[in-house]
Amino acid sequence: MTTKTLEATALYDIPGPRTRQRHRLYGVLSTVVLLALVGWIVYLLFDTGQFTYTKWMPFEYKGIQELLLRGLGNTLKAFGIAAVLSLALGGLLATGRLSDHAPVRWVATLVVEFFRAMPVLVMIFFIFVALKVQPLPALVAGLTLYNGSVLAEVFRSGVESVERGQREAAFALGMRKTQVMAHVLVPQAVRAMLPAIISQLVVALKDTSLGYLITYEEFLHAGKLIASNLDYDLPFIPVVMVISPIYIGMCMLLSWFAQWVSRREQRSPKTEAVEVAAAEPGTLLPRGGPPTAPRP
Amino acid sequence: MNVLTDNFSTFAKGFLGTVELTVYASALALVLGFLMASFRVAPVASLRAFGTAWVTVLRNTPLTLLFFAVLLGLPRFGLVLPFEVFAVLALGCYTSAFICEALRSGINTVPRGQGEAARSLGMTFEQTLSVVVLPQAFRSVISPVGSTLIALAKNSAIAGAFSVNELLGTYKTLSELGYNIVWTFVWIAVGYLIITLTISAIFNFLERRWGVAR
Numbered sequence: 001m002t003t004k005t006l007e008a009t010a011l012y013d014i015p016g017p018r019t020r021q022r023h024r025l026y027g028v029l030s031t032v033v034l035l036a037l038v039g040w041i042v043y044l045l046f047d048t049g050q051f052t053y054t055k056w057m058p059f060e061y062k063g064i065q066e067l068l069l070r071g072l073g074n075t076l077k078a079f080g081i082a083a084v085l086s087l088a089l090g091g092l093l094a095t096g097r098l099s100d101h102a103p104v105r106w107v108a109t110l111v112v113e114f115f116r117a118m119p120v121l122v123m124i125f126f127i128f129v130a131l132k133v134q135p136l137p138a139l140v141a142g143l144t145l146y147n148g149s150v151l152a153e154v155f156r157s158g159v160e161s162v163e164r165g166q167r168e169a170a171f172a173l174g175m176r177k178t179q180v181m182a183h184v185l186v187p188q189a190v191r192a193m194l195p196a197i198i199s200q201l202v203v204a205l206k207d208t209s210l211g212y213l214i215t216y217e218e219f220l221h222a223g224k225l226i227a228s229n230l231d232y233d234l235p236f237i238p239v240v241m242v243i244s245p246i247y248i249g250m251c252m253l254l255s256w257f258a259q260w261v262s263r264r265e266q267r268s269p270k271t272e273a274v275e276v277a278a279a280e281p282g283t284l285l286p287r288g289g290p291p292t293a294p295r296p
Numbered sequence: 297m298n299v300l301t302d303n304f305s306t307f308a309k310g311f312l313g314t315v316e317l318t319v320y321a322s323a324l325a326l327v328l329g330f331l332m333a334s335f336r337v338a339p340v341a342s343l344r345a346f347g348t349a350w351v352t353v354l355r356n357t358p359l360t361l362l363f364f365a366v367l368l369g370l371p372r373f374g375l376v377l378p379f380e381v382f383a384v385l386a387l388g389c390y391t392s393a394f395i396c397e398a399l400r401s402g403i404n405t406v407p408r409g410q411g412e413a414a415r416s417l418g419m420t421f422e423q424t425l426s427v428v429v430l431p432q433a434f435r436s437v438i439s440p441v442g443s444t445l446i447a448l449a450k451n452s453a454i455a456g457a458f459s460v461n462e463l464l465g466t467y468k469t470l471s472e473l474g475y476n477i478v479w480t481f482v483w484i485a486v487g488y489l490i491i492t493l494t495i496s497a498i499f500n501f502l503e504r505r506w507g508v509a510r
Binding site (some may be wrong): 237 | 306337339341343344353359360361365368372373374394411422425447448451452453454462473477478481483485488489493
């Protein structure tokens with residue numbers, strides 16, 4: 001079990017018998033400390049009466065289960081629409097950034113940099129409050145503008161990461177730019193970009209919960225309705241214990257899918273030369289970091 | 297235009313609120329992130345498991361849910377602190393997962409041979425770590441850590457929606473006073489741009505000064 005880390009880092013020597021014994025001791029000690037921590041939290045939960053029947057009663061009612069399911073459905077709906085529109089906007093902006101016409105390039109760059117630099121919540125609030133748009137379209141528009149801009153960078157760096165010779169060879173064969181893009185560069189780039197795209201979708205999925213702040217009736221909103229109900233003794237903690245595993249589980253599934261795709265790509269000889277780093281959430285900084293992880 | 301000049305103090309208060317939130321949460325995220333990164337590369341399996349669980353869970357948690365759990369849930373747990381402290385805790389813990397991954401990937405960029413070379417020169421583990429491996433690791437993570445902290449500054453906007461004093465929250469006060477909402481948002485956007493560009497400039501400076509090209 002330790003050998004894996006040993007191979008991965010320059011930090012440790014291969015331990016001898018005495019060091020291994022010492023590590024086992026540390027292992028036992030830290031396990032005890034961590035278990036004590038967990039035990040303390042569980043004790044606090046019981047002590048403050050989080051497991052009383054009244055607090056868990058709401059989850060038995062059909063109406064409340066339906067409320068939660070409707071919320072989950074609304075979350076997935078917002079995510080689905082935002083995902084499709086972000087991909088479309090990302091494609092459009094990436095085309096703009098790769099254009100041969102300088103003004104088109106400038107406009108696309110300006111749009112991409114601006115929307116990546118703004119907090120996504122500021123955009124959502126602006127659309128919701130200042131433009132007086134309904135909650136769902138406001139949420140979807142905000143998510144689309146932000147994730148579309150980030151995806152545009154992913155697409156662009158994907159196309160640019162295809163070896164230069166490929167483009168030159170295609171031009172030398174007399175292909176036009178559109179043909180070079182459509183037949184040579186994009187098909188190769190898509191394979192390499194896929195993990196980065198999926199992990200950006202995790203960001204979009206996570207951010208649908210911002211809809212809660214503009215009264216969109218999504219999953220967290222449904223949770224809040226139940227949690228603030230006096231009849232059930234304000235079951236905030238039980239609600240958090242029910243909805244967070246579902247939220248986190250959905251995002252984890254999508255993250256794992258990204259990792260799985262990424263591992264598959266790494267094994268494939270076709271994409272060996274091409275690797276796309278994920279576009280960073282900030283602006284004006286060089287890219288870095290693993291491509292499959294969801295970003296902050 | 298006069299939205300800004302008339303309400304300069306409101307904007308300044310919100311702006312400073314965001315800066316404060318960003319600074320405290322960054323400090324917490326850096327400390328926790330460093331701790332978790334050291335757990336994740338530790339030779340002790342249970343610490344590694346804890347670090348992995350921390351990172352996996354927090355990276356896949358929507359920040360709004362975390363704020364909901366911390367700001368509205370924890371008081372029900374018997375833990376009552378000012379909202380500002382809760383917001384710093386939530387933002388700091390959330391960001392620490394991303395900082396941890398940045399630092400860990402930094403440690404992994406140091407070629408294994410460097411550690412072996414250091415040991416073959418007779419350096420102790422502490423020397424290898426502090427003189428050879430960590431300095432290089434830190435230098436290669438400057439820009440990913442910078443991006444993560446920029447994301448933190450942007451994410452702090454969510455705290456405003458949970459009635460913590462910060463920049464985005466100023467729109468409520470001003471729209472109640474009847475000011476032009478579009479201009480209010482323009483100035484809020486400018487405020488965020490100032491903060492993110494400042495962080496970006498600081499890290500670009502550090503990168504020029506200490507960064508390594510690998």
